[in-house]
Amino acid sequence: MSRLRDALARGEFVVTGEVAPPLGTDLSAMKASIERIGPYCHAVNVTDNQGATLHLSSLAASRAVLDMGVEPIFQQTCRDRNRLALQSDLLAAWTLGLENVLVVTGDDPRGGDHPQAKGVFDLDSTQLMEITAGMNEGHDMLGRDLAGATDFFIGGAVFPEADPWDIQLGRALSKVEAGARFFQSQAIFDMERFARTMDELRPSGVKVIAGVLLLKSPRVIDFINNKLAGLMVPDHIAERIRAASDPAKESIALAIEQVRALRDIADGVHIMPLGNDDAVGRILTGAGLSE
Amino acid sequence: MIITRPRDWARIKANLAEVGAEKVFLMGCGQCATVASTGGEKEILQAKAAIEATGRTVTGWAVGEVACHSGGTKLEARKHVGDISDADAVVVLACGAGVQTVADSVSKPVFPGLESVFLGNVVRHGVFEERCQMCGDCVLDKTAGICPVTTCPKGLLNGPCGGMWGGMCEVLTDRECAHVRIQRRLTEQGRGRGRATLEPKDFSKKLKPGSVNLREKKGTSAGGGRDE
Numbered sequence: 450m451s452r453l454r455d456a457l458a459r460g461e462f463v464v465t466g467e468v469a470p471p472l473g474t475d476l477s478a479m480k481a482s483i484e485r486i487g488p489y490c491h492a493v494n495v496t497d498n499q500g501a502t503l504h505l506s507s508l509a510a511s512r513a514v515l516d517m518g519v520e521p522i523f524q525q526t527c528r529d530r531n532r533l534a535l536q537s538d539l540l541a542a543w544t545l546g547l548e549n550v551l552v553v554t555g556d557d558p559r560g561g562d563h564p565q566a567k568g569v570f571d572l573d574s575t576q577l578m579e580i581t582a583g584m585n586e587g588h589d590m591l592g593r594d595l596a597g598a599t600d601f602f603i604g605g606a607v608f609p610e611a612d613p614w615d616i617q618l619g620r621a622l623s624k625v626e627a628g629a630r631f632f633q634s635q636a637i638f639d640m641e642r643f644a645r646t647m648d649e650l651r652p653s654g655v656k657v658i659a660g661v662l663l664l665k666s667p668r669v670i671d672f673i674n675n676k677l678a679g680l681m682v683p684d685h686i687a688e689r690i691r692a693a694s695d696p697a698k699e700s701i702a703l704a705i706e707q708v709r710a711l712r713d714i715a716d717g718v719h720i721m722p723l724g725n726d727d728a729v730g731r732i733l734t735g736a737g738l739s740e
Numbered sequence: 741m742i743i744t745r746p747r748d749w750a751r752i753k754a755n756l757a758e759v760g761a762e763k764v765f766l767m768g769c770g771q772c773a774t775v776a777s778t779g780g781e782k783e784i785l786q787a788k789a790a791i792e793a794t795g796r797t798v799t800g801w802a803v804g805e806v807a808c809h810s811g812g813t814k815l816e817a818r819k820h821v822g823d824i825s826d827a828d829a830v831v832v833l834a835c836g837a838g839v840q841t842v843a844d845s846v847s848k849p850v851f852p853g854l855e856s857v858f859l860g861n862v863v864r865h866g867v868f869e870e871r872c873q874m875c876g877d878c879v880l881d882k883t884a885g886i887c888p889v890t891t892c893p894k895g896l897l898n899g900p901c902g903g904m905w906g907g908m909c910e911v912l913t914d915r916e917c918a919h920v921r922i923q924r925r926l927t928e929q930g931r932g933r934g935r936a937t938l939e940p941k942d943f944s945k946k947l948k949p950g951s952v953n954l955r956e957k958k959g960t961s962a963g964g965g966r967d968e
Contacts, residue, residue, distance in 0.1 A: 528894075532940060554901045557893055557911045568894060575898040575937045590940070608902045616900060616923050623898065623937050635902060678903030678910030 451548040452520050453492040454602040457631060457656040463717030464738065465522065465633065465658055466729060467494040470510035472503055479510060480517060485726035487519035489733050491717070492549055494633070497524040501561025508538055512545045522604065522633075523547040526555030531571040532580075536589055539581060543599040551604040551633060552577045556678070575620070575627045578603055582628025605629040607657065608679055609646040610639060618649055625653040633719045636662035638683050640710045647714055659715035661707050661732070663722045664700045667691045701728050705735035712736065741772040742835040743860035743868045744779065747853055752831060753794060755851040761828035763797045765820065766853075767842050769807035769834035776868065778854050779803070779833030787833060787853060799823040807838025810845075817845040824848060876945030882938060884925035889941070891918040897938040 456463050466486040468479050487493060495514055497507040504510075511521035523542050525535060542550065554574045558566040572580070580590040587598035605624040611617040621632065632650070637643045637659045650657055664670055670687045673680055686703065693699030708718050722728050733739040756764065766784050773779025781803050788798045800823030804816035817824060824830065829849045832839045835856040843850035860868035873890045879897065880887060889895045893911035899919030903910020907920045926932055 554894065554896060556903070559893070559911055570894045570896060571943070572940050573894075573896040573898045574901075576940050579937060606902050608904075611900075611902070611904060612906050613920065616920060617904070619923075620898070620900065627937055679901075679905050681905065 451602040453549050456491050457716055462712055463491040463658060464489055464733060465492050465494060465717065465719045466490040467496065467721055469496045469499055470505040470507060474505065476510070476513050480513070482726050483514055483517050483519050486729045487517065489729050489739055490519070492520040492522050494522040494524055494551060497526045498529055501528060501556040501558045501563070503562055508542055508545065511547050515546055520549065521547060522549040522551050524551045524553060525577065526553050527570055527572050527574060527577055528555030528558065528568050531569055532590060535572060535577060536580065539584060539599065543601065548600070549602045549604065550581060552581060553606050574605060575623050578605060578624055578627040578629050602630060603628045604631040604633060606635070607632040608635045609637060609643050610635065611679060621650060622653060625655045629655060631656040631658060633658045634660045635680055636660040636721065637707065637711065638686055640714065644714050656716040658717035658719045659711045660719045660721060661704050661711070663704055663725055663728055664690050665697050665723060665725050667696060669723060701731055704732045708732055708736035708738065741775055741860055741862065743857050744773050744776050744835050744854040745857055746778060747855050749790065752851060752853060756796065756829055759829055759849045761796070763799050763827045764791050765799050765824045765827035765830045766801035767807065767830060767832045767834065768803035769838050770803050771806040773834045773854065774803070775862065777866065783833055787831065799826040807832065807834035808841050810841055813841045814845045875941065877942045879938060883922045884929065886918060886922045886925065888918050888922060897941065
């Protein structure tokens with residue numbers, strides 16, 4: 450059984466983290482990261498060629514995380530595989546013991562390390578969620594019976610600070626109708642706005658895990674604002690980090706405040722430490738979520 | 741119309757060198773490539789000068805009515821049969837369909853002089869944009885006449901993706917997100933799409949090579965897809 454699903458069903462405030470598989474076959478750095486963040490997390494996302502850059506597959510890496518006793522959230526993007534491969538990998542994931550799946554569209558290859566690649570996008574994330582929900586009911590996308598069904602806890606991405614929000618809200622609700630039972634959000638900076646988002650999403654029954662991104666340096670802020678699609682750091686937060694004598698320390702203080710605020714609003718937090726894994730424990734301890 | 745752009749000149753020169761072509765015949769197209777300013781008379785004369793600058797001879801040139809029309813191109817080839825037979829190779833300033841039609845119409849080696857890039861809308865003179873992929877499974881009825889398969893860089897039927905910001909596309913950041921445009925137009929027309937998820941596309945409607953034969957007695961086949 451997915452511990453993440455159980456914890457959310459019990460109304461527990463959950464913590465998720467994230468690791469990236471290596472470019473290569475040496476899993477030691479990823480495993481070291483899991484050792485640092487795993488003890489604080491209900492589950493850890495394992496990214497799938499994130500940013501359209503080549504990495505070892507989320508499928509194998511998720512299993513390696515599971516073998517360490519940490520529950521993975523297997524990520525599947527629609528960018529690199531057609532409907533045959535996506536369904537096939539989902540069946541494989543279930544047999545490997547992966548119970549949580551985060552279904553996302555995926556970044557365009559033009560922004561990645563293989564800009565010459567063909568972006569597949571045979572399916573979009575909503576369609577793949579519908580198909581995954583069908584596999585949970587024991588059939589493939591053509592309606593044919595599976596010899597052995599899945600029982601995935603299906604998640605999706607949500608973008609509460611996107612503008613225009615009404616269109617993204619409609620998309621989020623479509624994803625719930627398609628089978629999403631939890632969302633992990635893009636980084637949250639505006640707590641009031643996020644509280645309104647929660648009011649809009651709660652009636653659908655979906656659980657929302659709010660993104661907390663560690664703004665560990667002015668350089669990270671510049672990267673987000675200039676390079677990362679679908680996210681902007683608000684000026685007052687950017688100024689706070691830029692003006693700090695120790696930006697790394699200030700970013701942890703900021704993250705602690707964000708987690709504290711989100712405790713009263715969201716169903717959990719998804720911590721993105723951007724490589725500073727040791728900060729995860731400090732943030733959660735500081736926010737009173739861990740001893 | 742079919743949008744073309746000039747092909748890397750070094751590749752054309754390399755093609756001519758491969759077959760040792762010293763004498764070249766040039767063919768353009770009076771339709772799309774003329775409108776696209778890539779294969780009309782003006783561009784043919786520029787290509788002629790460029791080929792002559794390499795020390796080669798241009799035995800003649802022609803810009804027929806439309807290069808992809810089999811009958812017309814064969815007629816054009818017959819009109820210039822002497823110049824073509826004097827040539828070692830033919831370079832065609834037309835789309836890939838035109839190049840293949842010429843290759844079927846002459847016995848000499850035929851080389852592409854252009855790259856074929858997309859089926860284009862003429863937004864205004866000299867400005868072309870891709871709006872249709874010819875997918876054979878049209879969704880424009882559901883998407884307010886704006887094609888997400890083509891105008892969303894990811895081709896998502898259900899969007900926007902998470903990269904949309906301020907209503908703009910994440911990939912082509914100077915353009916409005918196709919899905920934002922679709923939703924706005926649907927709303928303006930009082931046809932909100934609601935939350936209905938569009939089904940995965942049927943790519944069997946567009947299997948290669950496409951073929952339509954209006955002379956067939958029963959049914960038609962399109963895009964290589966199954967007959968309905």
